[in-house]
Every structure is written in C-alpha cells, then in structure tokens.
Amino acid sequence: MPINENIPDYELVRKLHGDDVDAFDQIFNRYGDRLYGFAYKYLKSKEETEGLVQDVFLKIWENRKKLKKESSLKSYLFTIAYHNICHLFRKKQIFLKYIEESKVVETKTIDLEKQLEYEATLSQVDKLIDKLPGKQKEVFIKSRKEGKSTSQIANEMNLSPGTVDNYISTALKLLRKQISGEDFALLLFFAFFFQ
Known part of the structure; x- marks a missing residue:
C-alpha cells in the first residue's frame, strides 16, 4: 500500500x-x-x-x-x-x-551432556511449535527459525504485514502458556531465541 x-x-x-x-x-x-x-x-x-x-x-x-x-x-x-x-x-x-x-x-567444545540437554530442549520447542495451527505455525517458523522479516513473509504468503505480525504475536502467547515455569532450560532457551 x-x-x-x-x-x-x-x-x-x-x-x-x-x-x-x-x-x-x-x-x-x-x-x-x-x-x-x-x-x-x-x-x-x-x-x-x-x-x-x-x-x-x-x-x-x-x-x-x-x-x-x-x-x-x-x-x-x-x-x-x-x-x-x-x-x-x-x-x-x-x-x-x-x-x-x-x-x-x-x-x-561442548561436552556430551550439554549437547544432549540442548538437543532435548530443541526437540521440546519443536514439539510445541508443531502444535500451532497451520498458517500460524508456517508464519512463526519463517519468522523465528528462518529469520525472515514481516514484509518477506507477507510477500511469500500473500498476507498483509499486520496479519503476519498478528500470527506471530498469537503464536508467542500460546507458546509462553505451554512452557512450564519449572522447566528452566526450556524457559531460558525460549527467552534467548524466540523473544
């Protein structure tokens, strides 16, 4: 526009x-x-x-x-x-x-225990992302995993930038709700890489 x-x-x-x-x-x-x-x-x-x-x-x-x-x-x-x-x-x-x-x-080097812990956390995050609804999941992956900007995603998916931002905002809220306060490693990972 x-x-x-x-x-x-x-x-x-x-x-x-x-x-x-x-x-x-x-x-x-x-x-x-x-x-x-x-x-x-x-x-x-x-x-x-x-x-x-x-x-x-x-x-x-x-x-x-x-x-x-x-x-x-x-x-x-x-x-x-x-x-x-x-x-x-x-x-x-x-x-x-x-x-x-x-x-x-x-x-x-990262010792085996730390690497396994990291991979387990990554796997948990991937499982949570998999639970997101269709387009919301696709937009979130493009944004947070592929590092694409709002305008790139909007062009690729034929959406308005406002809709893209709305999908990401809703996804972040859903993911935050699903992360247990006791799971510190997952919480830390989420804070560093998905905020």
Missing part, C-alpha cells in the same frame, strides 16, 4: 482502535524504514534490526486499543525501539556471561 502522508497519525491510531489492518500497514509503511535506520545504528546487524522492528510493530498491534490518539505515535514507536535495543544488549551480556562461565569459549 502506498504511503499516504495526508492521513495524520492520530487518525491512523483511531482506525487502529477498530482493528483496521490497513491503518496498521500505513503506520508500518510510514515508520518502518525510519525505525530500521535508527536501530541499525546501534545493532549493526541486519537480522537483529529486522527482528527488533518487527517486535516494535507487534507491540503496537497488541496494544492498539490502549494507544492514545493525542500522544505522539512517532515518539512512542522510537521509545519502544530504544527500550528493545537496551533489552537486547542486556540479553547479549547475560548470554556471553553464561558462555564464559560454562567455559565454552576456552574449551571450544
């Missing part, structure tokens, strides 16, 4: 309150590239930046009913992006610390 600069942000937010996917697409078209440029300056990674932009728009869609028409949409989007960048940096530091403490860096 072409970007219509004549529609003010507050009008797009009003339409978004009514679950208008076209309004969501219009917001994505208007701010997607700007957010990408902003995030890429910090992350220096195409894949991480695409994931971050996708997550920002997922949050917009999930919270569409709570958005305030009088607030600055642009400011809200960039604030979410900034917080997500900070969160990513914290997550990387935790992960690097875990690797360091596990002496994976020094030994450059």
Whole structure:
C-alpha cells in the first residue's frame, strides 16, 4: 500500500482502535524504514534490526486499543525501539556471561551432556511449535527459525504485514502458556531465541 502522508497519525491510531489492518500497514509503511535506520545504528546487524522492528510493530498491534490518539505515535514507536535495543544488549551480556562461565569459549567444545540437554530442549520447542495451527505455525517458523522479516513473509504468503505480525504475536502467547515455569532450560532457551 502506498504511503499516504495526508492521513495524520492520530487518525491512523483511531482506525487502529477498530482493528483496521490497513491503518496498521500505513503506520508500518510510514515508520518502518525510519525505525530500521535508527536501530541499525546501534545493532549493526541486519537480522537483529529486522527482528527488533518487527517486535516494535507487534507491540503496537497488541496494544492498539490502549494507544492514545493525542500522544505522539512517532515518539512512542522510537521509545519502544530504544527500550528493545537496551533489552537486547542486556540479553547479549547475560548470554556471553553464561558462555564464559560454562567455559565454552576456552574449551571450544561442548561436552556430551550439554549437547544432549540442548538437543532435548530443541526437540521440546519443536514439539510445541508443531502444535500451532497451520498458517500460524508456517508464519512463526519463517519468522523465528528462518529469520525472515514481516514484509518477506507477507510477500511469500500473500498476507498483509499486520496479519503476519498478528500470527506471530498469537503464536508467542500460546507458546509462553505451554512452557512450564519449572522447566528452566526450556524457559531460558525460549527467552534467548524466540523473544
């Protein structure tokens, strides 16, 4: 959809309150590239930046009913992006610390027990993903396993970016519900690789 600069942000937010996917697409078209440029300056990674932009728009869609028409949409989007960048940096530091403490860096090998544990966790995650309904499962795999962006998936599957983000958001909620709080390894894996 072409970007219509004549529609003010507050009008797009009003339409978004009514679950208008076209309004969501219009917001994505208007701010997607700007957010990408902003995030890429910090992350220096195409894949991480695409994931971050996708997550920002997922949050917009999930919270569409709570958005305030009088607030600055642009400011809200960039604030979410900034917080997500900070969160990513914290997550990387935790992960690097875990690797360091596990002496994976020094030994450059993973012992059999750790490898088996990792494979078991991966298998559990795959089983949970297999339980997702048809298109939702396909979209989720393309996004989180193949690393494709919202726009790539939308083009491949002939869906709107809003629908793609909606599928991913619903899938994440379902997966979170199924992961037991006691299964720390699975919870940690999910937090690192699927958020």
